[in-house]
Amino acid sequence: MEFIQKKTADNAAEQFLPKAADKGIKLAWDRFEGQLPECGFCESGLSCRDCLQGPCISHPFRDANKMGVCGKDKDTLAVQTLLKLVLKGTMASLDQVSDFVEGITSGEMKPKNVAEAKKAIASIEALLANGAPALKKAFPKALIAAWEEAGICPQGVAKDLFKASQKVEGGIASAEETLFWAFKAALLGAFAQKLQGGLKKAAFGVAPAEVEVNMGVLNGKGATILLYGRFSPVLKAKIAAAAAKKKVTVAGVCTDPVLAPYTFAPVTSYGSQELPLMTGAVDLIVTGDQFVNPSVAAIAAEYKVAVVATETLKGEKLDAFAKSIVDRAEEAFKFRRSVVRDIPEAKETALMGFSAADLDVKKIADAVTKGKIKGIAILAGTNNVKFTQDLPFVTLAQEFLKDGILCISEGDASVSLAKYGLLNPKQREKHSNKAVADLLKAAGKNLPAVIDLGYSENGGVMEFLLALEAASKKALRQLPILACFAEANRSAEVAEAMTLVAMGVSTYFWPCLPVTGSPKTMELLSKLCNEKFGAKLIVHTDKKMEPLAKAKMILNVFNRVPDPSATDHPWTDWKK
Amino acid sequence: MKVLMVDKEKCTGCHQCELWCGTEIASNSRELAKAINEEPHPVPRVYVEGKPFALQCRHCEEAPCLDACPNGTMRRDPETGLVYVNEPTCIACWMCVMVCPFGIINPSSSMKVAIKCDRCRNMGYPICAEVCPTGALSLVERKDYRQRKF
Numbered sequence: 001m002e003f004i005q006k007k008t009a010d011n012a013a014e015q016f017l018p019k020a021a022d023k024g025i026k027l028a029w030d031r032f033e034g035q036l037p038e039c040g041f042c043e044s045g046l047s048c049r050d051c052l053q054g055p056c057i058s059h060p061f062r063d064a065n066k067m068g069v070c071g072k073d074k075d076t077l078a079v080q081t082l083l084k085l086v087l088k089g090t091m092a093s094l095d096q097v098s099d100f101v102e103g104i105t106s107g108e109m110k111p112k113n114v115a116e117a118k119k120a121i122a123s124i125e126a127l128l129a130n131g132a133p134a135l136k137k138a139f140p141k142a143l144i145a146a147w148e149e150a151g152i153c154p155q156g157v158a159k160d161l162f163k164a165s166q167k168v169e170g171g172i173a174s175a176e177e178t179l180f181w182a183f184k185a186a187l188l189g190a191f192a193q194k195l196q197g198g199l200k201k202a203a204f205g206v207a208p209a210e211v212e213v214n215m216g217v218l219n220g221k222g223a224t225i226l227l228y229g230r231f232s233p234v235l236k237a238k239i240a241a242a243a244a245k246k247k248v249t250v251a252g253v254c255t256d257p258v259l260a261p262y263t264f265a266p267v268t269s270y271g272s273q274e275l276p277l278m279t280g281a282v283d284l285i286v287t288g289d290q291f292v293n294p295s296v297a298a299i300a301a302e303y304k305v306a307v308v309a310t311e312t313l314k315g316e317k318l319d320a321f322a323k324s325i326v327d328r329a330e331e332a333f334k335f336r337r338s339v340v341r342d343i344p345e346a347k348e349t350a351l352m353g354f355s356a357a358d359l360d361v362k363k364i365a366d367a368v369t370k371g372k373i374k375g376i377a378i379l380a381g382t383n384n385v386k387f388t389q390d391l392p393f394v395t396l397a398q399e400f401l402k403d404g405i406l407c408i409s410e411g412d413a414s415v416s417l418a419k420y421g422l423l424n425p426k427q428r429e430k431h432s433n434k435a436v437a438d439l440l441k442a443a444g445k446n447l448p449a450v451i452d453l454g455y456s457e458n459g460g461v462m463e464f465l466l467a468l469e470a471a472s473k474k475a476l477r478q479l480p481i482l483a484c485f486a487e488a489n490r491s492a493e494v495a496e497a498m499t500l501v502a503m504g505v506s507t508y509f510w511p512c513l514p515v516t517g518s519p520k521t522m523e524l525l526s527k528l529c530n531e532k533f534g535a536k537l538i539v540h541t542d543k544k545m546e547p548l549a550k551a552k553m554i555l556n557v558f559n560r561v562p563d564p565s566a567t568d569h570p571w572t573d574w575k576k
Numbered sequence: 577m578k579v580l581m582v583d584k585e586k587c588t589g590c591h592q593c594e595l596w597c598g599t600e601i602a603s604n605s606r607e608l609a610k611a612i613n614e615e616p617h618p619v620p621r622v623y624v625e626g627k628p629f630a631l632q633c634r635h636c637e638e639a640p641c642l643d644a645c646p647n648g649t650m651r652r653d654p655e656t657g658l659v660y661v662n663e664p665t666c667i668a669c670w671m672c673v674m675v676c677p678f679g680i681i682n683p684s685s686s687m688k689v690a691i692k693c694d695r696c697r698n699m700g701y702p703i704c705a706e707v708c709p710t711g712a713l714s715l716v717e718r719k720d721y722r723q724r725k726f
Contacts, residue, residue, distance in 0.1 A: 037592070037596065037706075037707045037709070039590070039592065039709075040592060040595040040596060040599070040608050041591070043608070044608060044609065044612060046612075057591060059591060059594070060595070060611070060612040060618075061594060061595070061598035061602070061611075061617050061618050061619065062620075074612075512609065516609035516612065517609075517612050519612075519613045541607065542607075
């Protein structure tokens with residue numbers, strides 16, 4: 001029931017909105033308005049389509065249909081809605097890691113460090129089979145003990161995912177138990193991401209790289225390929241290698257931009273992913289499944305852009321596939337000479353893809369424990385049409401940095417922030433206050449105001465948090481760290497938020513998760529999670545809250561300002 | 577006089593009208609996430625029961641509820657012709673509930689007042705018609721509605 005007046009904070013994206021309207025092209029924002037009002041039962045997690053006796057709803061205002069045909073009540077429905085999201089998110093992580101492993105084991109690419117890659121693949125296989133018990137050594141004992149007490153330590157795909165998925169099929173599991181199954185599934189996905197990060201390091205090596213961001217990176221002078229969404233890094237590297245030979249430009253949308261020795265300039269962030277096609281400067285797009293709006297196919301057709309899907313039912317040799325993609329891009333470029341180029345000038349430099357190893361984590365830990373900075377904020381997530389694109393991210397980051405809070409970001413959130421110069425090392429002093437700027441100067445080489453820890457599939461944030469815990473010798477729940485999913489959208493982000501909570505980092509999540517129909521589930525996410533993990537998943541129901549108000553609310557927590565009106569504030573130990 | 581027209585071909589029985597009527601009209605918070613948790617729970621003024629057809633007060637020209645009401649609590653707005661309950665004077669005798677041929681007047685035992693649709697007479701447009709995803713509910717002139725001029 002919310003209509004967003006200003007669609008995007010990104011001027012490059014905004015200039016395409018009237019052009020799309022003139023041409024009668026419907027964009028995500030138009031389709032969102034067409035969907036309004038959205039179904040209130042689905043929004044609150046009170047609907048169910050799990051069997052063919054339904055669909056059922058739990059009607060909040062009617063006694064006759066409080067329960068589904070099978071007897072699911074509002075608490076079961078809401079917590080299962082959350083579980084389904086987490087399952088889908090975890091599948092996304094597992095799918096990515098399995099693609100990557102397949103690319104390496106096919107022998108089509110020689111990893112940089114063969115021994116390490118073999119080790120990483122063995123760990124991934126162990127994770128799938130038995131939950132990789134050896135992996136637990138990477139985590140602090142107290143954390144593992146808390147997870148084991150709750151029964152959420154991953155035990156392998158068959159044991160965790162198959163069982164967890166059956167909780168939505170039937171049975172009499174309580175809301176608590178179902179929630180723990182969701183945590184277990186989320187952790188399995190997070191472990192997979194951590195191992196994928198290890199495999200990426202072994203196969204390609206990791207180092208921060210300077211990339212240019214926003215639609216100005218397109219030049220329209222030669223053939224240009226855009227990689228959409230997540231797919232095998234091996235295929236990405238093959239495409240980049242084949243393109244380099246023929247001087248074809250390869251850029252990306254919603255795809256990991258740093259893959260040594262290649263970079264894929266992020267052309268835009270998730271919310272405006274349809275717009276680069278309207279510049280006319282894209283000749284071919286390669287699309288994965290995750291993070292790709294099906295609408296790009298129709299807009300690509302409108303602008304005569306060739307489309308190649310990476311996942312088809314018939315497998316192909318990667319080298320030949322990559323070469324055919326580049327050849328097709330060149331052909332498309334010739335064929336598309338008559339298409340008008342309309343490229344915005346917006347372009348910003350960003351240093352992306354840091355890892356814990358590139359940072360002096362000890363200095364960061366000292367700054368936090370000694371109170372030199374007020375805390376650390378993790379900015380994560382993609383865009384969501386329910387908010388002005390990028391505005392929540394940018395507002396939060398700017399307000400946090402001004403108030404002495406170190407900001408780290410990951411994935412598409414980094415791309416959103418990079419568009420406004422927050423990832424440009426030259427603009428560090430402009431955005432951050434002295435305490436943060438001093439820390440950034442000391443804690444690494446050429447650090448920008450917001451530190452990007454890579455795309456979520458590489459588990460960079462988890463790596464950083466574990467390093468921080470080791471360096472500070474304090475549990476994460478005792479450190480002033482908050483995570484903010486300011487404009488979340490995909491199920492993978494829900495799984496990620498659950499993992500952060502399980503690790504002891506209280507997490508703000510916008511828009512509100514479809515659990516608001518069940519006060520019990522809401523309470524479990526705050527009270528039970530706080531008891532078990534020392535962190536809460538904070539779901540705000542106020543849809544009209546402005547980004548600045550959100551920033552102020554979170555700053556109150558960092559500044560230890562008690563707010564009795566907010567019952568869901570993360571009153572973690574570090575607040576005392 | 578404008579009344580709500582229900583197109584039974586378009587109604588899918590999705591209950592959205594009930595949900596948002598309950599939230600916007602009947603709840604104290606007027607916010608879905610909070611309204612869901614209100615006790616006693618809000619009572620929507622529109623009903624989708626059994627069949628996909630949203631039923632609310634027809635604001636009958638010869639309204640039996642007006643005749644049955646012993647103390648003038650049930651009233652007709654002389655300007656709009658809409659029938660409404662003047663809540664402060666309701667004595668909860670449920671005569672109106674008994675005589676309504678559609679059964680759309682609900683006895684609210686917790687509040688001790690009769691609850692019925694007033695076609696959102698104090699709002700610009702009825703909320704049920706506004707949220708209906710298929711356009712099954714719309715506001716039309718009663719004379720057109722009678723002559724099926726739609």
